[in-house]
Amino acid sequence: MDENKSIRIKDIAEMAGVSVATVDRVLHQRGKISKESLEKVMKAMKQTNYKLNLIASTLGTNKLYKIAVLLPDPKDDDFWRQSNSGIIKAKENWVQYNIRMESFYFNMNDKSSFMNAEKQALAFSPDGMLIAPVMHREANILFNILKEKKIPYIFFNTNIIEAEPISFIGQDLYQSGRVGAEFLMTRLFPRKNIAILHIWEDVQNGVHLKEKERGFRDYITEKKNKYFNIHSYNLKICGEKELNREITTIIKRDNIDGIFVSTSKGSSLTASVLGKIGRKDIVLIGYDMLKENIIYMKEGLINCLINQNPEKQAFLGVSYLSNFLLFKKRPPVTDLFPLEIVTKENIDSFLNASIH
Amino acid sequence: MDENKSIRIKDIAEMAGVSVATVDRVLHQRGKISKESLEKVMKAMKQTNYKLNLIASTLGTNKLYKIAVLLPDPKDDDFWRQSNSGIIKAKENWVQYNIRMESFYFNMNDKSSFMNAEKQALAFSPDGMLIAPVMHREANILFNILKEKKIPYIFFNTNIIEAEPISFIGQDLYQSGRVGAEFLMTRLFPRKNIAILHIWEDVQNGVHLKEKERGFRDYITEKKNKYFNIHSYNLKICGEKELNREITTIIKRDNIDGIFVSTSKGSSLTASVLGKIGRKDIVLIGYDMLKENIIYMKEGLINCLINQNPEKQAFLGVSYLSNFLLFKKRPPVTDLFPLEIVTKENIDSFLNASIH
DNA sequence: TTGAAAGCGCTAACAA
DNA sequence: TTGTTAGCGCTTTCAA
Numbered sequence: 001m002d003e004n005k006s007i008r009i010k011d012i013a014e015m016a017g018v019s020v021a022t023v024d025r026v027l028h029q030r031g032k033i034s035k036e037s038l039e040k041v042m043k044a045m046k047q048t049n050y051k052l053n054l055i056a057s058t059l060g061t062n063k064l065y066k067i068a069v070l071l072p073d074p075k076d077d078d079f080w081r082q083s084n085s086g087i088i089k090a091k092e093n094w095v096q097y098n099i100r101m102e103s104f105y106f107n108m109n110d111k112s113s114f115m116n117a118e119k120q121a122l123a124f125s126p127d128g129m130l131i132a133p134v135m136h137r138e139a140n141i142l143f144n145i146l147k148e149k150k151i152p153y154i155f156f157n158t159n160i161i162e163a164e165p166i167s168f169i170g171q172d173l174y175q176s177g178r179v180g181a182e183f184l185m186t187r188l189f190p191r192k193n194i195a196i197l198h199i200w201e202d203v204q205n206g207v208h209l210k211e212k213e214r215g216f217r218d219y220i221t222e223k224k225n226k227y228f229n230i231h232s233y234n235l236k237i238c239g240e241k242e243l244n245r246e247i248t249t250i251i252k253r254d255n256i257d258g259i260f261v262s263t264s265k266g267s268s269l270t271a272s273v274l275g276k277i278g279r280k281d282i283v284l285i286g287y288d289m290l291k292e293n294i295i296y297m298k299e300g301l302i303n304c305l306i307n308q309n310p311e312k313q314a315f316l317g318v319s320y321l322s323n324f325l326l327f328k329k330r331p332p333v334t335d336l337f338p339l340e341i342v343t344k345e346n347i348d349s350f351l352n353a354s355i356h
Numbered sequence: 357m358d359e360n361k362s363i364r365i366k367d368i369a370e371m372a373g374v375s376v377a378t379v380d381r382v383l384h385q386r387g388k389i390s391k392e393s394l395e396k397v398m399k400a401m402k403q404t405n406y407k408l409n410l411i412a413s414t415l416g417t418n419k420l421y422k423i424a425v426l427l428p429d430p431k432d433d434d435f436w437r438q439s440n441s442g443i444i445k446a447k448e449n450w451v452q453y454n455i456r457m458e459s460f461y462f463n464m465n466d467k468s469s470f471m472n473a474e475k476q477a478l479a480f481s482p483d484g485m486l487i488a489p490v491m492h493r494e495a496n497i498l499f500n501i502l503k504e505k506k507i508p509y510i511f512f513n514t515n516i517i518e519a520e521p522i523s524f525i526g527q528d529l530y531q532s533g534r535v536g537a538e539f540l541m542t543r544l545f546p547r548k549n550i551a552i553l554h555i556w557e558d559v560q561n562g563v564h565l566k567e568k569e570r571g572f573r574d575y576i577t578e579k580k581n582k583y584f585n586i587h588s589y590n591l592k593i594c595g596e597k598e599l600n601r602e603i604t605t606i607i608k609r610d611n612i613d614g615i616f617v618s619t620s621k622g623s624s625l626t627a628s629v630l631g632k633i634g635r636k637d638i639v640l641i642g643y644d645m646l647k648e649n650i651i652y653m654k655e656g657l658i659n660c661l662i663n664q665n666p667e668k669q670a671f672l673g674v675s676y677l678s679n680f681l682l683f684k685k686r687p688p689v690t691d692l693f694p695l696e697i698v699t700k701e702n703i704d705s706f707l708n709a710s711i712h
Numbered sequence: 713t714t715g716a717a718a719g720c721g722c723t724a725a726c727a728a
Numbered sequence: 729t730t731g732t733t734a735g736c737g738c739t740t741t742c743a744a
Contacts, residue, residue, distance in 0.1 A: 006737095008736095019715045022713085022714065024738070025714090031713080037713080055453065055738090056415050056737035056739090057737080059415055059721070059736090059738070060737070060739040061720080061740090064361075096362075096411065172705060175702070179701045182699060332710075336705060336708060337705070337709060340696060340697075341697040346694065348531070349694045353692070353694045362721090364721055366722095374730075375730065376732095377732080381730090389730090390729060409721055412721035413721080415722070
């Protein structure tokens with residue numbers, strides 16, 4: 001046996017004394033096969049350690065798969081713009097494998113826009129879906145339809161375990177809170193007044209932010225129980241002026257020394273307030289390398305960002321789905337990304353790094 | 357034109373009024389083509405935004421490519437074990453594309469073992485090579501041979517710019533020194549005595565470590581000029597006892613408060629000394645998530661590791677080479693990885709993350 | 713339950 | 729300089 005040449009279905013067929021069609025049938029467990037044929041083929045495959053040639057397989061199949069992506073409008077927010085950029089890269093990456101993609105956007109403040117996107121996505125009759133289920137209260141109907149139709153779906157960014165996606169791609173929120181606390185504590189000490197800010201469009205769907213707070217508080221308690229004063233606040237993004245006023249009030253009233261913001265957009269909003277009131281001394285830690293956050297970090301207003309890698313999350317989601325559709329390769333049930341600590345000194349290295 | 361169906365060479369050929377072979381020729385710029393044919397084909401490709409089907413292309417080519425990998429023996433060192441694990445994963449990943457790989461190991465303390473590995477790699481008659489050129493003084497002959505034979509080669513971990521590899525995958529050493537300094541400074545202040553340790557098998561080939569030191573010193577100078585006392589030392593790994601003694605002496609004599617170690621193995625060696633002399637108070641920052649380093653970090657003896665991602669570097673090196681061989685896709689001339697800051701709180705998230 | 717054969721899109725040897 | 733054609737390994741239809 002030539003070590004270098006791979007064994008083909010044809011080789012197996014010859015060894016087993018059957019036709020290639022029969023081998024194909026046992027390979028994919030379709031059609032009816034006699035016991036004898038099955039055994040002979042299995043034996044030959046075992047012996048030769050046969051591996052299906054996926055390249056030839058996809059070419060032979062020549063089927064077109066469609067993937068629908070459901071996420072908040074990238075125009076609304078730089079975070080979702082980055083996710084969407086991952087989607088676009090993935091799209092280019094997978095056309096050649098006969099995978100077609102279509103994105104459906106919704107507005108997080110508007111339930112009807114979500115319902116509409118949902119409807120449109122289904123009308124696209126996708127073979128798989130990638131979803132950022134940030135409005136999960138509204139999405140249950142969708143998941144049921146998908147389950148019924150046996151359309152596989154993957155979540156990214158936010159998970160809804162009960163909905164049982166075939167995979168979730170995101171981060172360990174609790175642990176990310178701990179990472180934030182570790183960073184903040186070492187910079188803050190011996191100062192002691194901390195604010196946790198949850199700044200979010202849709203407070204009722206923002207329960208997952210509490211996980212970050214839990215991690216944050218646990219870490220502090222473990223290390224320096226009762227030394228720090230921690231206050232947390234839920235702030236809704238509506239008027240920017242009002243938000244600014246609220247943040248300013250909190251900082252002054254509680255005599256704040258350090259701030260942990262649980263959302264990416266909130267990070268830049270808070271940084272802008274710190275800039276306005278001239279408080280670079282306050283240690284600020286937030287999430288994600290949004291354009292504005294990058295600027296504030298370089299200005300020294302944001303000290304640390306925990307990178308959730310929205311672009312990579314989305315890109316990987318498409319890869320997982322494509323591999324599942326094309327090659328029946330099951331993705332991990334949960335893929336939690338590394339908790340990347342971004343500071344002034346390494347931020348450029350993250351910006352330069354591309355998706356691999 | 358059916359939006360869903362991809363355009364094929366055949367379609368282009370029909371549009372341009374030529375044969376598929378002619379289209380193939382302009383696609384790969386081989387053979388002779390008349391100006392008219394060229395223009396017609398180009399026009400048709402532009403119009404339809406034609407994309408080569410790589411699946412069909414690899415299948416059609418049906419050529420076997422061989423990649424030789426040259427790196428230090430993974431048995432010697434957990435760092436190279438991780439690189440090697442990336443190689444193994446890559447190997448499994450690319451067999452299906454008719455890429456065969458063979459690794460050739462050498463001992464960093466032994467020039468003749470390097471020469472031998474070199475010779476064996478060439479005897480394998482590879483179509484491409486992936487090299488960790490850590491013994492570059494000995495490798496120049498090899499690079500010349502490869503250039504002459506027009507065998508493309510990629511470096512990882514260490515770069516030798518003069519050797520002009522088609523790509524280098526690694527990290528910005530200077531900037532990684534700055535990241536180390538940033539971390540150390542915030543933890544150390546108001547203490548002030550810092551040691552930089554270069555602990556390396558082969559001092560004469562360890563010039564690149566000085567880059568890390570330069571970054572480290574620059575940062576400190578910019579932020580707090582003259583406040584900190586920094587001493588640096590080159591220590592050769594030979595007898596462990598002697599090394600331990602040397603490190604202990606330095607710590608005591610210079611009254612050290614914080615240590616920056618420029619190598620991964622050096623990090624664990626230093627941590628073990630700190631453990632032995634009971635000095636958890638000393639802030640230690642090093643490189644890479646070697647097994648031992650992970651343990652020391654969890655014990656609190658190492659405060660921070662800068663992750664060079666050896667596994668991913670190697671894996672990506674193979675991907676770049678494979679894409680180049682199969683699809684003529686040129687990799688970036690340099691791919692510098694993010695400078696990942698690993699601490700006790702996020703180390704598990706890095707350990708769980710797989711290669712994507 | 714099985715096999716023959718055409719076809720997927722591209723490559724490359726060969727002939728013209 | 730160009731075109732014809734037989735593959736590459738697998739899938740799938742159709743007939744037996």
